[in-house]
Amino acid sequence: MATTLIRNLVFALTVDAHDTVLEDASMVVDGDRIAALGPAAEVEAEFPPDRVDTVVDGSRRGVVPGFVDSHVHLSETLSRGVFPDTLGTRAWVFHWAKPFYAHVGPEDERVSVLLGTTEMLRCGTTCFLDMGSQHDAGITVRAAAEVGIRGVTGRHAADTKPAEIPPGWTDEMVEHHFFPSAEVALEVLEQQVHDWNGYADGLIRCWVNIEGKEPCSPELHVGARALAERLGVGTTYHLATSIEEARVSERKHGLWPVERIASLGGLGSNLVIAHGVAVKDTEVPLLATHDAKVAFCPSTSLKLAKGATAIGKYPEMRDAGVTVGVGTDGVAAAGNINLMRQMYLVAGLFKDARLDETQIGGREALRMATIDGARALGWDDEIGSLEVGKRADFVLFDLDHFEWTPYEDPLMALVWSVSPASIAETWVNGRALYRDGRVVTVDEAALRAEARERAADIVRRAGLDRSATPVTTTLYE
Numbered sequence: 001m002a003t004t005l006i007r008n009l010v011f012a013l014t015v016d017a018h019d020t021v022l023e024d025a026s027m028v029v030d031g032d033r034i035a036a037l038g039p040a041a042e043v044e045a046e047f048p049p050d051r052v053d054t055v056v057d058g059s060r061r062g063v064v065p066g067f068v069d070s071h072v073h074l075s076e077t078l079s080r081g082v083f084p085d086t087l088g089t090r091a092w093v094f095h096w097a098k099p100f101y102a103h104v105g106p107e108d109e110r111v112s113v114l115l116g117t118t119e120m121l122r123c124g125t126t127c128f129l130d131m132g133s134q135h136d137a138g139i140t141v142r143a144a145a146e147v148g149i150r151g152v153t154g155r156h157a158a159d160t161k162p163a164e165i166p167p168g169w170t171d172e173m174v175e176h177h178f179f180p181s182a183e184v185a186l187e188v189l190e191q192q193v194h195d196w197n198g199y200a201d202g203l204i205r206c207w208v209n210i211e212g213k214e215p216c217s218p219e220l221h222v223g224a225r226a227l228a229e230r231l232g233v234g235t236t237y238h239l240a241t242s243i244e245e246a247r248v249s250e251r252k253h254g255l256w257p258v259e260r261i262a263s264l265g266g267l268g269s270n271l272v273i274a275h276g277v278a279v280k281d282t283e284v285p286l287l288a289t290h291d292a293k294v295a296f297c298p299s300t301s302l303k304l305a306k307g308a309t310a311i312g313k314y315p316e317m318r319d320a321g322v323t324v325g326v327g328t329d330g331v332a333a334a335g336n337i338n339l340m341r342q343m344y345l346v347a348g349l350f351k352d353a354r355l356d357e358t359q360i361g362g363r364e365a366l367r368m369a370t371i372d373g374a375r376a377l378g379w380d381d382e383i384g385s386l387e388v389g390k391r392a393d394f395v396l397f398d399l400d401h402f403e404w405t406p407y408e409d410p411l412m413a414l415v416w417s418v419s420p421a422s423i424a425e426t427w428v429n430g431r432a433l434y435r436d437g438r439v440v441t442v443d444e445a446a447l448r449a450e451a452r453e454r455a456a457d458i459v460r461r462a463g464l465d466r467s468a469t470p471v472t473t474t475l476y477e
C-alpha cells in the first residue's frame, strides 16, 4: 500500500482523549490509515522521507480530523433558497418539504447526493449520517461512493397518513410516501440494510432510518430501533423537533416526545435523535441512562425558530453524559451544509444566551463536530480523531490564507475565524478527494449545471407558490 509522509505540519489538533495539540508534527498515511503522527523528528526517524512513496510539504499547513455531520438530508440539496424563512417547523415539513420531496425523482436524487457530498468535501466534512433516500438507499449509497466520502444512509420511511390529505399532496405522492404498516416498512428497511450496509469496502453503511414523529406510528419508532439492534446497525429519526410537536404530543398522549418513546421502551444506544430541541429537564436523564445520541442542528434551529437556546438542553445533555453530535440538516431546512458554520454557532450560542462564558465553547464545539459525531454514528473506533491506527480522514488548512494571518492559538482561530475558504485538502480513507480547489472524483462544472436545471424543474413540478402554499398547519393535531 502506498505511503504518504506529510512533513512539518505547523499544528495537528488531534481531538484525542486529551485534546492533544502537536506543533511541528509529521503524519504518515499508509493506505487508508494513519500509520504515524507525532513530532516531526520522531516520525521521520521511523519513516525516513526516502523510504515513503510520496512526501508532502506541510510547513504552511495545519491538520484537523475530518468533520462528521450527524444529521443531513442529501435528497434535499436541490432545494436551496426555495422556501421562505417565515415558516415554523411543522408547516415547513408538511406543506413545503413534503411536496418538494415528492417531485425529487431517482435521477434528481442521485444528482442531489453528488452535489451535497461534493460540497461537504469542500467544507471539510468527511463523514455523514443521512436520513436516507426517498426511493432506494442504493441511489444514495452509489452516488456517495462515487464521490468517495464516508457515510451512513438508509431509506426514508413513514406509515401514518394525516387524517386529512392537505392541498399540494397528490395521491401518487401519498401512495409513495407512506408504507401501509410498520411491519411492511420494517421488511423493506431490513432488505435495504442487507443490500447496502458495508458498500465500497465499508465506506458506506446502511441503517434502519425512519422519518420519526407524527408521520410514524409508535410501532415503527420502537420497531426500527429493535430491528437495527438485531442487524447490528443504528437508526436515526426526527424527534422533539419543535415545541409545537411537544405540545401536540402532550395533548394527545399525555407525554412529551422523548418521554413517550422512553415509555414504549424505544430508547437505546443505537438511536440518534435528530434535533431533540423540545426536551424537558426530566427527559435528559432518560437519554443519558439509555445512551441515546442527539444530533443538534443549529442553523435549522435559527432558520425555523426552534429555540435551541430558549428551550434546548444541549449543555445539560452533555453534562449528563449524552453524546451530542452536530448536524447541518438539509439545505432547505438550514440553508447550508457547512459543518464548520455549525461548529461556530455551537461554540457561541449558549454562552451568549445564558450570559455565561463557561458554557460550550470552541474546544467542546470541535469535539462535537468530530469525535462526538463519530461516537453518535458508532464509528469512533475508526474515525473522529487523529490517532495512529485510525482511518485517514482529515482536513489540511492553508495557513497562508488571510483567514489565518496572523493567528496564535490554532483552536481559537479554527472555530472563531476560519471558514472552508482556507481548506487546502480534504482526505477520506487515505485519499485526497478535495485538492487544488476541486473535488477530484466529479466533473464539478457539469454537476453544477445539471443541478441548476433539475432544481428548477422540481420547483416547477411541485407547484410551490409563496402566495398560495400554507404557512401554518393543523395537520396531525
Ligand SMILES: [Zn+2]
Residues within 6 Å of the ligand: 071, 072, 073, 131, 238, 274, 329, 330
Ligand atoms: Zn432532518
